[in-house]
Amino acid sequence: MDGSSPATQVIGILGGMGPAATADFYTKLVALTPGRRDQEHLKTVIWSDPTVPDRTEALLGRGPDPTPWLLNGCRVLREAGATLIAIPCNTAHAFVPRISDRAGLPIVHMIGEVAQHLTRRGPSLRTAGLLATTGTVRAGLYQECLARVGIDVLLPDRTSQANEVMTGILAVKAGKRSDAVGEPLARAAHRLTDRGAQVIIGGCTEIPLGLPPQAIPVPLIDPAVVLARALVRRSGAR
Amino acid sequence: MDGSSPATQVIGILGGMGPAATADFYTKLVALTPGRRDQEHLKTVIWSDPTVPDRTEALLGRGPDPTPWLLNGCRVLREAGATLIAIPCNTAHAFVPRISDRAGLPIVHMIGEVAQHLTRRGPSLRTAGLLATTGTVRAGLYQECLARVGIDVLLPDRTSQANEVMTGILAVKAGKRSDAVGEPLARAAHRLTDRGAQVIIGGCTEIPLGLPPQAIPVPLIDPAVVLARALVRRSGAR
Structure with missing residues (x-):
């Protein structure tokens, strides 16, 4: 970004899966954004809900479906002004087909x-x-x-x-x-x-x-x- | 937390000042939370708005007042379900007296x-x-x-x-x-x-x-x- 054309996207991070990975992801996003001062960085909203049921347990048929939690997170991000959603959890991507139509925002597929x-x-x-x-x-x-x-x-x-x-x-x-x-x-x-x-x-x-x-x-x-x-x-x- | 009494607070982080410090703060919060699995960690929502005008410049009378940006961030956090607000920026605390009455949530004063x-x-x-x-x-x-x-x-x-x-x-x-x-x-x-x-x-x-x-x-x-x-x-x- 050259300062004359500020970014118009607001990044929505559907996180908490797990929380350490969310923190690590945001750290990487900040480090990889070529801003020289605060104001050149990306507006970001992070919903970190560690209570989302375990994704692997659900896929193995041993635990509750996390879909409602993921949809709730998408709603929070949308209402907060996010314009796209990133999910820094590989396993949660198994549920993307169930939420993408109802997320209301594009999901950047990791x-x-x-x-x-x-x-x-x-x-x-x-x-x-x-x-x-x-x-x-x-x-x-x-x-x-x-x-x-x-x-x-x-x-x-x-x-x-x-x-x-x-x-x-x-x-x-x-x-x-x-x-x-x-x-x-x-x-x-x-x-x-x-x-x-x-x-x-x-x-x-x-x-x-x-x-x-x-x-x-x-x-x-x-x-x-x-x-x-x-x-x-x-x-x-x- | 022992698993039988899940935390009821939702942490709201008013961040982006700067973004690297926000990422570092969330990393520290996760590391200092004694959870053994994802589900024992704290629900957290982070509003990271790096476009908040420079706090030092405002205090020295050389730049715009960041108060409206901070109040907007408090609104986003409140609407997202946060129950308290933390601001991982020392200088922004100079503006806490201007926002605390209107934030709608308690601010934990760093x-x-x-x-x-x-x-x-x-x-x-x-x-x-x-x-x-x-x-x-x-x-x-x-x-x-x-x-x-x-x-x-x-x-x-x-x-x-x-x-x-x-x-x-x-x-x-x-x-x-x-x-x-x-x-x-x-x-x-x-x-x-x-x-x-x-x-x-x-x-x-x-x-x-x-x-x-x-x-x-x-x-x-x-x-x-x-x-x-x-x-x-x-x-x-x-």
Whole structure:
């Protein structure tokens, strides 16, 4: 933004899933906005409702449907003046088809943005490894979006998914930041790169909080960064 | 919070002053909330409006009054369901007397909370050094609140205020995170500890982002942390 053409979008962040990931996402959005002073940054409203029922439990048929909570959040953001909605939670994207018609605002689709981002890395990228919640994996969100751009998704086996990926994600949600978090995630990532993954998608917003990029031998894609860049582009603050 | 008594408060954060400080404040609030899973965290709504006119410029009579922007933010937070308001910007507290009657919600006063916090450090604490914007210093916010609890405030001299403190704050707002930010702030802090300051108050939310606690020989008080702890206590999430 050059100061003469202020951004007209008001970013609505449907957050709280989890709250640490929401804070991290807003931090990244601010850092990636090229403002030199406060007044060049983006107007943003954040609804952070950590009481939204667990998305993975719902997708596995073991818990309540979070759709009403998500629709309530969209209403709050709309009434607060947001002009578009970003959801910094991968698993919640499984519910986007249920809310998009009723949200009243465009939803910038994080996983669709990741697919577009990966195509920009060039045609030699054919295989991406996915670290995500069991809910995201079962819902097939990345598999579907990446298939459309010709990229295969490699998944952890059942044991690694349960004992390494979910253990790491839940440890981040519980506020742990030690090696106890990063090591199981790094082991799961290495199993995927050994099988040919050319990038690792940190497909749960908690994963980049627990897994340092230097712990794996290929690029770590952070969907939160990809989404933040997409918002900056769309808002005209570039 | 023990899970059986969920917090009933909805935290409203009047932010954007600046946006990086708002992101940092929400990160601290989440980290200081003792939840073990998402659902134990606090419902929070954040209105981050970086277009609020510069608070220091207004206090020095060189820019527009930010009061209408602050009242608009209070309205958004109230309509979104917030039950109390926190303002993670020290300088904006100079305008609290103009908005508190019309905000429609209680404002948890960051500087008042810092005064209470300092009294809990014991009666030997008599002198605090203040690093803050020129607007905060001129408005006398800390001087007034700390005088009420019997603590003197030491201020940088005019040259240090302009060339070290404001230079450091504006560098953080511009996204700089290098030694170029920390060194002038640390020099200003050392001048105050040389004169007898027993603690340094990082009295602008940008300062703890640029000044590492280990760079100064006395405790660095971060008002954002003090405010976050006050919110956690009041919300019942302890």
